[in-house]
Amino acid sequence: MPWQIDLIVLIFVILCAITAISVKDLLSTAILFGAYSFMMCLLWAIMGAVDVAFTEASVGAGVSTVFFVAAVFNTTRRTKD
């Protein structure tokens, strides 16, 4: 696996993590967490842990994003801080 792909995916992971905690809109935070999980899934797949990548894709990027969105719809959409 060429190191360039590794580097690009790692940069995306860090970008998603930083924007997810700095964005004020909680709905976009939920979506950014989904993107973060998907990038982590790619990292697991690059490292050869296909089972973990599968779990990350289905649980992290799939279902937990839906749970976050459902929780945001029933609470507030904007954070105070």
Added chain:
Amino acid sequence: MKYIGLLIVAVCGGILLSATSDFPDWGYSQSPASTYLSNHYIEKSIEETGVPNLVTSVLADYRSFDTMFETAVIFCAGLVCFLLLRNYNRQKKFFYRHISTGVVLCFKDNCKNLPASKKFEQMDADWIPHDLIIMTVCRILIPFIQIYALYVVAHGDFSPGGGFQGGVIFGSSFILLAISYNLQTAMKKIKEKILGLLSALGVLIYVGIGIICMFLGGNFLDYSQLAKILPVDPIHVRALGMLGVEIGVGIAVMAVMVVIYVNIASEGRHDEGL
């Protein structure tokens, strides 16, 4: 205060980053993690368990006790979501729409919940018009998602996958039904009581297989003892035991995912949401 926090985070992160240079290289064969047990798993797992996928054999056979309690943890998560969020108070207003004319009727409290007939359909308070394209596409897609989930559970011995992933995919097919139609349609397909029973049944299947092995004279979750009651050759009986355990995990995870989603999306009232 914000800058002090930033400073502390930067210092701790710097220490952690400088400590990572002491780690052994990625995939280094002499590192402590890969010198003791993992060689045994890599070399012996196929002849000991008869399962080609090494991860499944470690998760469901060598470390089966761990996985049993992981399933119990997931069951507890669903139970806590139910206990904290479930709300049996009915909502105050009900909205019904006359299908052919589109007139919306609002019923205040003290009125019994009218069953939705062919002329009237119940709708959510903050109702979004149902989109024909979304409903049709999801209706076609959901059976394929469920078949794929069953494939992931059944094929977990040979390829990546297993009970957790398959259960999550099967549960998310019901969540997709609840999102694309509405929550009542999904709750008609799978009742709340059945969901509770299924989430307990999954854990029961797992523990039950372990106890059957004990009654047959082996240790708890020693699948090789199942050869006494199953007409299969002894090499494949461990794979069969693992498959049974994975099915239990899949059922529990599927039910718990739907329970958590329904309780969060409808604030525990199970009538309308998302």
